[in-house]
Amino acid sequence: MVHLDEKLQPILTEVLRRNAGEPEFHQAVHEVLESLGRVIAKRPEYAEQALIERICEPERQIIFRVPWADDKGRAHINRGFRVQFNSALGPYKGGIRFHPSVNVGIIKFLGFEQTFKNALTGMPIGGAKGGSDFDPKGRSDAEIMRFCQSFITELYRHLGEYTDVPAGDIGVGGREIGYMFGQYKRLTNRYEAGVLTGKGLSYGGSRARKEATGYGNTYFVQSMLATRGLTFEGRKVVVSGSGNVAIYTMEKVQSFGGKVMACSDSNGYVVDENGIDLDLVKEIKEVRRERISEYARLKGTGAHYIAGGSIWDVSCDVAMPSATQNELTGKDARTLVKNGVIAVGEGANMPTTPDAVKIFQEAGVLFAPGKAANAGGVATSALEMQQNASRDSWTFDQTEARLAVIMRGIHDACYETAEEYGAPGDYVLGANIAGFVRVAEAMRALGLI
Structure with a gap:
């Protein structure tokens, strides 16, 4: 260390x-x-x-049992978590993750990161994270609904638009948010739209929320490239993952003229020499809910699938890890540097290991840490809260325009803070200090609590 x-x-x-x-x-x-x-x-x-x-110490840690029955009537028990890390800047805000890897340490790391990420947005929101070790893969809609209802039956007493406002994360999308919001409404007898974000448009959701994390990461990397007079135009880009963050990272990269060469899921990765067909990825992942290996079978010419392995073996100019924590290792970083990578933007939370970050920085690669680069999702969640509070609904273009301004503001704050503290170009240091100072100033003002 x-x-x-x-x-x-x-x-x-x-x-x-x-x-x-x-x-x-x-x-x-x-x-x-x-x-x-x-x-x-x-x-x-x-x-x-x-x-x-x-x-460094969470304000509150909640751990609870989540009992539920599958479609055959068999009982199952999972563990639920909510770590309310810091509320100096506003109500706790952070996603809910359903994945077998979830434990209290994972949730604490995510809540800690979320505190600084939320501070960087400039929005009045504190930091939290939650989830369960429940695995939604292969479960029916009815099983998902019963689990979500059981989960929120315990958690609801700790939530509220002025207390704690969860959103989605890995394994929790619009379907799960809908089931949780419905149960919260049922339990409280209140239509408190601002208690959850990532809702459907029919009941208080924000346009551009689904796209926000991926779009925001791309805006941040675009601003970072601009500091060296560069753009995405004509650049080869590799995006790990094929979930929500990865899909909309790819969409915005393509709109900026970049060529996405590869994407992945937990089983392996697909490479398309002609550039990833995003419509096909959306069909496979958002409609069929199948594995990314289907891409190569359906696309045919120019596309091939590699089971296992490392997606970072694919040569690229820009790498955008958008799957999960610690997925890009020191070995991967050395391969990327050798292949000429010029920029890395973290779409996931802490996807790059510390030794990999060091390799990138020593090689002069532009590196955007997740607490800054992937803050677009929570920023747009805060915009959803704003719309709910004012009983308003904005257009997609209005929301995306606000997102673009916020992300460029985050970039500039990180860039300028790094310069102020004698480490020009070090976005990790810039993000950590800029986020810390905002939280610390609020905590000093509020006294010893």
């Missing part, structure tokens, strides 16, 4: 002791603390009143 400022080392030691067996959370905290030595040197008041220690 990189050497920390001596004032911060005891904080990290205590985090490791108090949160044993949570490596993703340890990694996320260490990465932020690495950036804060420069802040403490310049602003010593941030080392007072256990401010950093408080930022």
Whole structure:
């Protein structure tokens, strides 16, 4: 691990002791603390009143049992989580993830990252994350509905438009949000549209929400490329994943003139020398809900599927990891650098391992950390909350225009903060410090709570 400022080392030691067996959370905290030595040197008041220690400790952690019955009447038990990390800037805000890998350490890492990501948007929202180790794959709509209803039957008492506003994440899309919102409405006897975001357009959702994370990541990378006089035009791009974030990253990259060469799912990846046919990916993933291997079978000429392996073996100018945490390793980074990558934009949360980030930075590759680059989703969720509060509904173009302004603002804040603290071009440091300072200022103003 990189050497920390001596004032911060005891904080990290205590985090490791108090949160044993949570490596993703340890990694996320260490990465932020690495950036804060420069802040403490310049602003010593941030080392007072256990401010950093408080930022590293969630305000509330909720763990609960989720019982549900499958279509054959068999009972199942899953575990539900909600970590309400920090509310200094506004109500807790962050997604819900349904995936077998979910545990309290994963949720804490995501909630910690979300706190700084939300601060970077400039919107009045705090940080949280939630989920369950439930696996939605292969489950019927009726089973999904029963699980969502059981999940929210416990969680609803901790939610509210002024308290905590969840959204979707891996395994939780519009269908799941609808079932959870319906059960929340049933339990509370209130039509509180602002309590969940990522809703359908027919009941209070925002246009461009589905596209927002992928679009936002692409806007951020576009701004980053522009600092070197570059654009997406004619660039070869590889996007990992084939879920919501990946699909709309590919869509916006193509609109900017980039050529997407490959995408993936958890089984393997597909390469199309003619450029990925996005309509076919949408058909396979959003309509048929099938594996990406179907792409090569249906497309035929120019497309081939590789089971397993690493999508980062595919040569590209821009890499956009958009699947899950720690998917891009040091070995992958060395391959990408060797093949001439010029920029990396994180669409997923912490998809690049620390050694890979270091390799990119040492090679002079533009690197956009997820807490900044993928903030478009939560920014548009905040815009959905704004529309719900005013009983209004904006057009797609209005919403996307706001998203573009927010993402360029995040880019500029990261870029300028990195310069201010003596690390020009270091977007990781810029994002960490810019997010931290905004949260820290609010916490200092609110007192020791």
